[in-house]
Amino acid sequence: MPIKIPDSLPARATLEGENIFVMTEYRAIHQDMRPLNLLILNLMPTKIVTETQLLRKLSNTPLQIQVELLQMASHVSQNTDASHLASFYTTFDQIKDKRYDGMIITGAPVENLDFADVDYWPELCDIMEWTKTHVHSTLHVCWGAQAGLYYHYGIPKYSLPKKLFGVFPHTIIKKQSPLFRGFDDIFYVPHSRHTENHLDDILDRPELELLAVSDEAGVFAVKSENNRRFFITGHPEYDPDTLANEYFRDINKGLDIDVPKHYFPGDDPQQSPVVRWRSAAQLFYTNWLNYYVYQTTPYDLYHGQLQ
Template identity: 85%
Template sequence: MPIKVPDSLPARATLEGENIFVMTEYRAMHQDMRPLNLLILNLMPTKIVTETQLLRKLSNSPLQVQVELLHTSSHLSQNTDADHLSSFYTTFDQIKDRKYDGMIITGAPVENLDFTDVDYWDELCQIMEWTRTHVHSTLHICWGAQAGLYYHYNIPKYSLPSKLFGVFPHTLIRKQSPLFRGFDDVFYVPHSRYTTNHLEDILAQPELELLAVSEEAGVFAVKSEDNRRFFITGHPEYDPDTLANEYFRDLNKGQAQNLPAHYFPNDDPTQTPVVRWRSAAQLFYTNWLNYYVYQTTPYDITKI
């Protein structure tokens, strides 16, 4: 998928170095088609890393996608340069009167806090309410999924006895779902979280459909019956070394940390992790964009 991004966005050089098609603004303006307008609310502290991971997965179809980056104004990011935010990000007040074909709400390392104790919770609730009328399809990731399930359907999250950390096998509940078209019977997804959603809470909500689960990681993929909201509890967009970096970061801080499961060969952290989730991750994001954004969004974006 040609991704249209600002010429100087750091992710552009990284993706072009990986032979991923990143479209210049000039070329995008001269194509006779309406691009999909996609908004990414990036709640992660390492914003440049997350931008690059997501843009990489949104880059493999002939569709043109115009991506905008959004950050919360009620939280001051301490891990991203202020110049980067001012150059490439917008705030909700600046875009609240616009409409979007698709939106991604990322995870955030705040799952041990009650939702209402997160300093940008009120702003996030305002944004999630706004998506009902201004976004055709919204994808919530990890803590963003837990926040969305709680806000839209009053489904709580629960603390786990220990951190769920590793790359876990998953199976499909709805094998005919277009979201998982082309998937193997068993597919792998990275997880890194301290909380979870209970299966029975999802099944008790008639407006939700359970799509995929893991025996070890629990609920993975859920969607609303009207296909407007999607919730995934893992991180298919993670890079090969993301879990390793997290593991060694915590060790260097003196924090007790289990090895990420099913990740290092022979559970030996000196060995290079084996990637088993890349193809499923690419399919997942491509399917969401194709079947639940491009195929169903109105050509006149004002009619969303």
């Protein structure tokens, strides 16, 4: 079933070229069903790339999903054309009276800053507070996960001695969790970050459940006990060439960066990357939408209980 997005969003052509079903506004309003209302707070600098990656993962479900894109009013994007933002993005003041079935808060390349030093941190705190009463289920990704864990639970992030960069094997702690239903015993996820959360900090909070970890990448998936907030420290939505593009970008800048681990065959960057995370990534987003958004959200968002 389709994902409903604006006709002229650049991601549409890419997704249709991959035989992913996207729906026009006209066709959507003639279906007798309530779509899931999903909000994406896109903090990544390459917003069009991130839009496409996330929409691709959200599309493989028998649900109709209406997506809105949110940007920070307190930050000026340097890498996305202003006309694109004006055409497809909204700001918090414009949507703060609305309610949503689900929300995704993406990562951002600000890990080496203290949270309070990020220019849009006060606005992000307002949004995360607002999700408690206006969003049924919120998924925090990478730095967005670290920000959410810190804001909601006071869990700090810690600097790594060197960048965690590559595609790492993970195992499931809560094997009965619907979030990982259908997963293999070992699954792979890309990571690209300079900071981490510590396992003991998660385990010390009874309101949190640790769901999945990696021997090399550490904590991966955490959720709140009430299933309203999810935190993942990697990027399952990444394209096959995302880490390669990041690696060669930094090499061309003369930066000291290691070859991403477990990514290029034989760790040879002249070889094409091997994709080992695509199916797990798709299943992850489908499971979140199905079990933690669709099956539990109130039909009437404005009269259901969001606490």
